[in-house]
Amino acid sequence: MKIYNYINKVKKLDILLSKEIAQILLRQGVPFTKSQIEVVMYLYHHQDQVVYQRDLPDILGITRPMTNGLVKHLIQKNAVKLIEDSDDSRLKRIKLMPVVIAEY
The missing domain is CATH 1.20.5 (Single alpha-helices involved in coiled-coils or other helix-helix interfaces)
Incomplete structure (x- = not known):
C-alpha cells in the first residue's frame, strides 16, 4: 500500500x-515543448549517427503514437525533416534542420 x-x-x-x-x-x-526538446537534443547530440523515427520510442521511453505526434509537430515547426531510406522505404531517417542547429 x-x-x-x-x-x-x-x-x-x-x-x-x-x-x-x-x-x-x-x-x-x-518554440518547443519539453518532449520536443528531448527529441531535438537527442538528435543534436547524435548528428554523426543515423537515427530512424522508429528508434525514438525505445531511446526516449515514449510510445510510438507519441513519437509520431512529436515528429509531426517538429516537421511543422521546420525543426526536423524525414528522409526516406534508399534501401527500405519503410524506414524514415530523422534529421535536424540546419536552422535549429545554428540557433540552439
Missing part, C-alpha cells in the same frame, strides 16, 4: 514539474 502512495505522489510531482517547465519555456519564447 505504501509503494502505491509513493508512485501516485511521484506521478503527480512529475505532472506538476512538466507543467512548470512548459510555462517557463513559453515565457522564455522557446
Whole structure:
C-alpha cells in the first residue's frame, strides 16, 4: 500500500514539474515543448549517427503514437525533416534542420 502512495505522489510531482517547465519555456519564447526538446537534443547530440523515427520510442521511453505526434509537430515547426531510406522505404531517417542547429 505504501509503494502505491509513493508512485501516485511521484506521478503527480512529475505532472506538476512538466507543467512548470512548459510555462517557463513559453515565457522564455522557446518554440518547443519539453518532449520536443528531448527529441531535438537527442538528435543534436547524435548528428554523426543515423537515427530512424522508429528508434525514438525505445531511446526516449515514449510510445510510438507519441513519437509520431512529436515528429509531426517538429516537421511543422521546420525543426526536423524525414528522409526516406534508399534501401527500405519503410524506414524514415530523422534529421535536424540546419536552422535549429545554428540557433540552439
